[in-house]
Amino acid sequence: MQKTFNNTGTLLVDSILQDSYDNPTPRKDFLTFFLWFESKLSYKISDEDFKSVEIYNHTERPKWEKISINKKQFWKFNQIIKTLFDKRILTRTGWLANIPNKQGHARMYSYSQAFLNALNYAIIINP
Secondary structure, three states: OOOOOOHHHHHHHHHHHOOOEOOOEOHHHHHHHHHHHHHHHHOOOOOOOOOOEEEOHHHHHHHOOEEEEOOEEEEHHHHHHHHHHHOOOEEEOOOOOOOOOOOOOOEEEEEOHHHHHHHHHHHHHOO
């Protein structure tokens, strides 16, 4: 799989997320998330058809700051993932059973097929 975020990928994400930027998460935070997500995907070289990232929310979210929405505090990381899931950019599995020698439960996150199709179409139109 080629790297998703070239100029075409960034333009596609901008068109999908333009109403979500600064509400309350700025564009740079979404792009930082994609950079992190792409770096995690780059370690997955064994199976080209199933590119996913295991995310332990309880360990990842403290690396991001909290944001205030309607005077309530939320983790920015959770809000980014929720937005990307709602906009059909990411898809996820259900909670996985404990993996031996690891603590907690994780979900597997990957790009949705709808997003990958839109990206492939955008690349064909604007090579």
